[in-house]
Amino acid sequence: MNRGAFQIIVLTLVFAVVYSVGLQLTGIRAWFCETNYHANLLEVEDYLYGPPPKVVLIGSSLTMTLLPRYFAEVDADVRNLAMAGGKPITGLRLLENRPDRPTVVLIEFNTLLDEPGPNDREILAATEGFTFWLARWLPPLRTSARPTSILYTFIKLRKDAILKPSVLPPASDASGENTVSATNITEGTLNPTAIEVLDRIRQLKAAGITVGVYRLPVGVADKNIASTLHVSVQELELPFLDLKTEMTRRMVPINYTDNLHLRVESARAAAHMLAEWIKNGMVD
Amino acid sequence: MLFNSWVFVALMLVVLPLYYGVLSSWRHAASGQMQLLILASLVFYGYHLPWLLLLFGTSLLVNGRAAEILLQPGHSPRRRWAVLMSALGVNLGALAFFKYATLLARTILPEALFRPLAPWLANIPLPVGISFYTFQGLALVVDAYRGRTEGLESLQADLNSSRWRFHAKVWMFIAFFPQLVAGPILRAHDFVNQIGRKVLANVDWEDALRKLITGYFLKMVVADNLKDVTAALTFPHFEQLSKMSLLALLYGFSFQIFADFAGYSLIAMGLARLFGYRLIVNFNFPYLAQSVTEFWRRWHISLSTFLRDYLYIPLGGNRHGELRTYWNLFVVMFLGGLWHGAAWGFAIWGTAHGVLLAVERFWSTWRGRLRAQRSASLGGLIRTCITFNVVSALWLLFKLSDFQHLRAFVQAFVNNGWGGIPPRFAFLLIFGSVPVVVYHLWGAGLRQVLRQRVGPSQSALLERVVVAFLAFLIIVNAGTPGAFIYFQF
Numbered sequence: 001m002n003r004g005a006f007q008i009i010v011l012t013l014v015f016a017v018v019y020s021v022g023l024q025l026t027g028i029r030a031w032f033c034e035t036n037y038h039a040n041l042l043e044v045e046d047y048l049y050g051p052p053p054k055v056v057l058i059g060s061s062l063t064m065t066l067l068p069r070y071f072a073e074v075d076a077d078v079r080n081l082a083m084a085g086g087k088p089i090t091g092l093r094l095l096e097n098r099p100d101r102p103t104v105v106l107i108e109f110n111t112l113l114d115e116p117g118p119n120d121r122e123i124l125a126a127t128e129g130f131t132f133w134l135a136r137w138l139p140p141l142r143t144s145a146r147p148t149s150i151l152y153t154f155i156k157l158r159k160d161a162i163l164k165p166s167v168l169p170p171a172s173d174a175s176g177e178n179t180v181s182a183t184n185i186t187e188g189t190l191n192p193t194a195i196e197v198l199d200r201i202r203q204l205k206a207a208g209i210t211v212g213v214y215r216l217p218v219g220v221a222d223k224n225i226a227s228t229l230h231v232s233v234q235e236l237e238l239p240f241l242d243l244k245t246e247m248t249r250r251m252v253p254i255n256y257t258d259n260l261h262l263r264v265e266s267a268r269a270a271a272h273m274l275a276e277w278i279k280n281g282m283v284d
Numbered sequence: 285m286l287f288n289s290w291v292f293v294a295l296m297l298v299v300l301p302l303y304y305g306v307l308s309s310w311r312h313a314a315s316g317q318m319q320l321l322i323l324a325s326l327v328f329y330g331y332h333l334p335w336l337l338l339l340f341g342t343s344l345l346v347n348g349r350a351a352e353i354l355l356q357p358g359h360s361p362r363r364r365w366a367v368l369m370s371a372l373g374v375n376l377g378a379l380a381f382f383k384y385a386t387l388l389a390r391t392i393l394p395e396a397l398f399r400p401l402a403p404w405l406a407n408i409p410l411p412v413g414i415s416f417y418t419f420q421g422l423a424l425v426v427d428a429y430r431g432r433t434e435g436l437e438s439l440q441a442d443l444n445s446s447r448w449r450f451h452a453k454v455w456m457f458i459a460f461f462p463q464l465v466a467g468p469i470l471r472a473h474d475f476v477n478q479i480g481r482k483v484l485a486n487v488d489w490e491d492a493l494r495k496l497i498t499g500y501f502l503k504m505v506v507a508d509n510l511k512d513v514t515a516a517l518t519f520p521h522f523e524q525l526s527k528m529s530l531l532a533l534l535y536g537f538s539f540q541i542f543a544d545f546a547g548y549s550l551i552a553m554g555l556a557r558l559f560g561y562r563l564i565v566n567f568n569f570p571y572l573a574q575s576v577t578e579f580w581r582r583w584h585i586s587l588s589t590f591l592r593d594y595l596y597i598p599l600g601g602n603r604h605g606e607l608r609t610y611w612n613l614f615v616v617m618f619l620g621g622l623w624h625g626a627a628w629g630f631a632i633w634g635t636a637h638g639v640l641l642a643v644e645r646f647w648s649t650w651r652g653r654l655r656a657q658r659s660a661s662l663g664g665l666i667r668t669c670i671t672f673n674v675v676s677a678l679w680l681l682f683k684l685s686d687f688q689h690l691r692a693f694v695q696a697f698v699n700n701g702w703g704g705i706p707p708r709f710a711f712l713l714i715f716g717s718v719p720v721v722v723y724h725l726w727g728a729g730l731r732q733v734l735r736q737r738v739g740p741s742q743s744a745l746l747e748r749v750v751v752a753f754l755a756f757l758i759i760v761n762a763g764t765p766g767a768f769i770y771f772q773f
Binding site: 010 | 492
């Protein structure tokens with residue numbers, strides 16, 4: 001091998017080592033990604049390679065707006081395993097990839113029984129790849145270390161209005177308003193995905209994990225919940241929090257970025273309400 | 285098998301040590317190395333769909349046998365003509381069936397006849413690389429028929445000494461895996477005489493590494509990241525986008541298709557260098573072109589020279605007057621467009637380029653200056669920008685081959701406001717476009733300026749630093765994995 005090629009290889013390694021050490025020392029990492037694929041990969045890597053999670057959120061891009069940082073502001077240890085363009089079934093499958101399961105699993109009600117799409121298949125395929133396995137041992141290979149995603153995070157954080165942690169208006173009655181509220185659920189037709197979701201929920205409950213569902217406010221006309229869920233969900237006796245109703249009741253502004261996903265302030269408020277709900281009845 | 289896959293890395297880790305370790309010092313090294321590369325090429329090609337090897341093998345056998353007969357003296361002109369026609373028939377017939385059956389049926393047959401056939405036709409698979417290896421085999425056969433044996437001396441010598449070695453070299457020439465599925469389209473006279481014993485000491489590692497790293501960077505970091513934003517350039521997603529967004533996406537796709545295809549060619553060249561072979565340059569900074577004529581001397585050079593030598597010149601080239609020359613340009617580009625895909629959108633793309641070539645030729649002839657002159661002045665820069673915009677606009681026919689979608693795009697561009705670009709789009713587009721622009725500036729003279737400023741040795745070191753940084757970005761910043769765009773052709 002000639003000198004020039006050797007220099008290139010050595011310089012590449014130098015770049016990699018310096019970058020890796022730099023990230024370790026500064027703690028800089030990506031929180032947002034410029035593509036859906038990498039955003040999803042980031043969620044999965046954080047779940048699988050981070051410290052054991054206590055509470056995990058599972059859902060779609062609606063839930064992705066509830067950043068772990070918002071929960072950390074109110075001292076809640078919540079990991080987000082929601083997928084952009086994904087469905088809860090994928091998150092439920094990915095839960096198995098970690099032997100030390102969470103204590104609490106909260107699932108997005110809005111897309112609970114939806115069938116998986118291309119993004120779900122893409123992310124599951126990625127988690128089975130060699131590069132994903134390698135990233136467990138080599139942190140610079142992880143999505144949180146992607147230079148463009150770090151830059152994107154920096155730009156996005158500066159651009160978005162970073163508000164001070166909001167203080168939630170107190171509930172008018174602290175005894176039971178923000179815990180369980182029953183929902184009207186009617187019988188529907190179950191597809192294989194729905195059957196699998198319900199089975200997985202039963203397995204989680206049998207393993208001693210607390211499972212709850214929450215409904216996020218959605219800008220566009222929401223699906224008629226009564227027509228999407230089977231009575232089996234009610235039979236599972238899942239605690240349920242309707243964040244749309246709760247935020248409306250507490251007069252918390254609900255704003256959207258694209259008529260669908262919550263803006264930063266609203267997402268932060270929703271995350272704090274969810275954390276409060278967990279503390280009031282969901283966490284040990 | 286994809287170049288950017290772990291299984292390909294595994295293949296290389298097996299083949300390279302065998303190639304240089306065991307076989308290089310063997311008594312029949314040249315033969316052994318050639319057989320190893322042929323075997324590796326067959327594994328590479330048939331890895332995901334082994335049945336493709338049947339079709340590929342048939343093509344190799346037919347072209348090898350035809351070339352064998354045509355290179356042998358003593359056959360009558362009639363027999364030689366029959367052999368040529370048979371080879372053309374088999375090659376073009378396979379191409380027509382696997383690639384153009386649906387298009388031809390839809391165009392020729394009445395609707396009532398086409399409709400029952402449509403589901404069956406839709407199930408005909410498109411073998412990867414068929415356009416490339418078919419053209420390569422045809423080029424060999426036609427050269428043999430025409431008696432153009434310069435560069436084929438070793439093949440002719442093998443005909444007299446070892447038929448086996450003759451056919452092995454033909455297989456090696458067509459099946460050589462770095463260029464098998466997406467070019468460059470090789471000519472036998474450029475490649476066959478290179479076949480021989482290769483030793484590790486003769487490998488230019490730096491050249492190979494530079495080409496590989498630059499190629500993988502263009503593909504995995506630039507093209508694969510741009511792909512995620514140009515996905516919005518599909519119907520109906522683009523309908524609500526502003527003019528600015530549509531324009532930015534168009535440029536983004538222009539950079540993506542360059543990075544994807546040029547990246548592949550560079551990887552092919554780098555891989556070939558690892559095995560001791562040189563492939564032709566397929567892209568020569570095409571977006572520096574100051575005219576469409578010049579663009580086709582810089583873009584997919586192996587295809588444009590193939591079309592020139594095997595279609596344009598046999599049709600008469602520019603030897604039968606101006607009108608005939610324009611017609612020949614039109615026909616060649618029409619067929620060249622159709623080569624890219626079985627849809628009339630591609631034919632229109634090619635036709636548009638043909639018309640532009642004819643217009644430029646007319647303009648140059650009228651001005652008394654046949655060959656376009658490059659200019660480093662402001663005028664030259666303006667011409668470069670115009671050419672880039674024209675070429676980018678025509679790439680839309682690649683992205684939106686359905687005319688309804690194309691019309692919808694034009695309507696959106698005309699009717700929507702200028703507006704702004706969504707931040708995520710802007711971020712990805714800037715990140716993906718800057719390397720392509722810098723790459724072209726490098727070709728435009730940035731390299732020379734650097735050498736003059738810092739000196740040759742410092743400049744060489746700086747280049748290695750840049751290449752290493754690209755390698756680092758491949759490791760930490762690859763985009764969403766995806767197939768090469770030109771695999772669909």
